Amino acid sequence: MTEPYxxxxxxxxxxSARIRDPTPRHFFPVAQPxxxxxxxRAPIPEPVEVPKRERMNGPPPGAxxxxxxxxxxxxxxxxxxxxxxxxxxxxxxxGYIEGDDAGSVTEDFLGTINxxxxxxNALDDVVARLDPGRVTIHTVPDDDLWAExxxxxxxxxxxxxxxxxxxxGFTFHDMKIITLYLVLIDPNMLNPEG
Numbered sequence: 356m357t358e359p360y361x362x363x364x365x366x367x368x369x370x371s372a373r374i375r376d377p378t379p380r381h382f383f384p385v386a387q388p389x390x391x392x393x394x395x396r397a398p399i400p401e402p403v404e405v406p407k408r409e410r411m412n413g414p415p416p417g418a419x420x421x422x423x424x425x426x427x428x429x430x431x432x433x434x435x436x437x438x439x440x441x442x443x444x445x446x447x448x449x450g451y452i453e454g455d456d457a458g459s460v461t462e463d464f465l466g467t468i469n470x471x472x473x474x475x476n477a478l479d480d481v482v483a484r485l486d487p488g489r490v491t492i493h494t495v496p497d498d499d500l501w502a503e504x505x506x507x508x509x510x511x512x513x514x515x516x517x518x519x520x521x522x523x524g525f526t527f528h529d530m531k532i533i534t535l536y537l538v539l540i541d542p543n544m545l546n547p548e549g
């Protein structure tokens with residue numbers, strides 16, 4: 356019987372205590388660290404001074420007012436005219452409501468409310484739903500309570516149902532107009548933080 360070849364030889368492995376090269380070897384090329392480019396910066400333009408406009412305490416005399424709008428502190432926020440023009444408290448037009456459609460200042464289409472009381476934006480995405488029985492506005496698709504309106508036109512919003520303002524001259528026949536205003540024209544009115 357012949358002995359295996361390793362019996363007469365000492366065990367030799369490939370391990371060695373000597374470190375050949377302390378830098379790790381990468382199999383893939385590694386990019387050099389990025390050096391930010393320097394470029395000349397344009398001088399910062401001087402700010403344009405915008406004249407401060409006086410806030411009004413009510414609609415101008417002779418205005419065709421359908422709704423006066425009050426904010427959470429009962430200060431005058433603006434009004435909705437009989438022709439559907441929406442004005443803020445400095446007299447600027449902030450949007451238009453005509454029938455079941457809402458438009459921006461530049462007369463771009465913002466959205467509509469359909470016969471099922473669903474508010475769609477300009478991209479035809481349903482963003483809110485009006486419940487005419489309880490006079491509440493819900494978000495879609497979460498169905499969270501966004502705002503509720505009582506019979507005097509007071510608007511309450513947020514998780515703690517905080518007072519957000521009032522529509523003076525509110526009737527239940529005008530719920531769609533108020534919903535379009537709150538959802539598409541002036542959604543900041545429903546901000547519970549102020």
